[in-house]
Amino acid sequence: MKYRIASIKGDGIGPEIVTQAQKVLNSVGEKYGHEFEFVELLMGGCSIDVNGVPLTEETIETAKSCDAVLMGSIGGDTRTSPWYKLEPSKRPEAGLLGIRKALKLFANLRPAYLYPELKEACPLKEEVAAKGFDMMMMRELTGGLYFGERYTKEIDGVMTAVDTLTYNENEIRRIAIKAFDIAMKRRKKVTLVDKANVLDSSRLWRKVTEEVAADYPEVEFLVMLVDNCAMQLVKDPAQFDVVLTENMFGDILSDEASMITGSIGMLPSASLNETKFGLYEPSGGSAPDIAGKNIANPIATILSAAMMLRYSFDLDREADAIEEAVKKVLREGYRTIDIAKSGEPQVKCDEMGDLIAERI
Ligand code: NAD
Numbered sequence: 001m002k003y004r005i006a007s008i009k010g011d012g013i014g015p016e017i018v019t020q021a022q023k024v025l026n027s028v029g030e031k032y033g034h035e036f037e038f039v040e041l042l043m044g045g046c047s048i049d050v051n052g053v054p055l056t057e058e059t060i061e062t063a064k065s066c067d068a069v070l071m072g073s074i075g076g077d078t079r080t081s082p083w084y085k086l087e088p089s090k091r092p093e094a095g096l097l098g099i100r101k102a103l104k105l106f107a108n109l110r111p112a113y114l115y116p117e118l119k120e121a122c123p124l125k126e127e128v129a130a131k132g133f134d135m136m137m138m139r140e141l142t143g144g145l146y147f148g149e150r151y152t153k154e155i156d157g158v159m160t161a162v163d164t165l166t167y168n169e170n171e172i173r174r175i176a177i178k179a180f181d182i183a184m185k186r187r188k189k190v191t192l193v194d195k196a197n198v199l200d201s202s203r204l205w206r207k208v209t210e211e212v213a214a215d216y217p218e219v220e221f222l223v224m225l226v227d228n229c230a231m232q233l234v235k236d237p238a239q240f241d242v243v244l245t246e247n248m249f250g251d252i253l254s255d256e257a258s259m260i261t262g263s264i265g266m267l268p269s270a271s272l273n274e275t276k277f278g279l280y281e282p283s284g285g286s287a288p289d290i291a292g293k294n295i296a297n298p299i300a301t302i303l304s305a306a307m308m309l310r311y312s313f314d315l316d317r318e319a320d321a322i323e324e325a326v327k328k329v330l331r332e333g334y335r336t337i338d339i340a341k342s343g344e345p346q347v348k349c350d351e352m353g354d355l356i357a358e359r360i
Contacts, residue, residue: 012286014072020353044074054095121262139250265297
């Protein structure tokens, strides 16, 4: 089968890490008989340099015409780069917000997995880390408090700020269905995280998600209050499979879940819309401090490519092959600078790409 992938390498380490993911995808293509065509597109700082804006209509339209988007990262050093002298709507990050909106990406997926070989980087107690964990944080991306009506004004002589949190049942149902579909590809357990003891919006999340759960009798459905979830993530993260939650709770909890894995260079992510289309990118930024040195860890981007195969193309066997190859190189002791312990030998970004591609 042939797949067209929009490739947005972006800024900083973006080109280095996406090139490694493309290398691994080509190796998957050779082994399993697929063809991956990469359509290179500009976005972020590199687009400002060429087009004067961080995102063009042409980039949006071409991305839409592809089967999925693979992205590196965008942005530069926010203190020194001339991109940050521009008004906020012309800066690199505006490109990312713009493309998420144009592609209607409403479900953000961030797996948090503890590799046994990297257990020492996990900040949790040894007995907790020893059990390992493998969860999928699923955050609603386009509704809730961050998109509600807001204002600050003087009311009866007192400055007052208002933010509103709104969800409708359709916004909840479409992501709940995705969460249960994804659970079916995993350990078949969904935990809805909310604040239903206080918030009306959370009570609607529970009602609609319960209705969706009824269509998935094989999937265990649990609910948990967000304050408890924040504690359980550090006390017993092994209990979670798919964690489904609204925008702001997800913003906070997905960073907490990332932190307990111990390494930013290992964390992939996906943002999906109502179809199979998605944008896949590492959770980290453009790391301007190490850009151009060929030392960045490409694993998060390579694992993002694996997510693309699994969730956009339904190529589960091929996605497994990438994830197994990553585990293998770690077991064999290969480390990039960010995950090496002091004194341990380090491989470069392109060497890590080669090692993983060879093990497909
Ligand atoms: P960052 O994630 O780029 O870097 C934080 C630290 O992690 C740095 O020390 C960096 O060297 C390290 N790091 C990140 N990815 C790594 C990798 N793959 N391998 C090894 N080390 C890695 O965060 P920041 O410094 O706060 O932001 C830098 C730029 O990235 C900013 O312009 C910011 O706006 C942008 N950013 C972009 C995205 C995105 O494209 N989605 C996300 C976050 C930040």
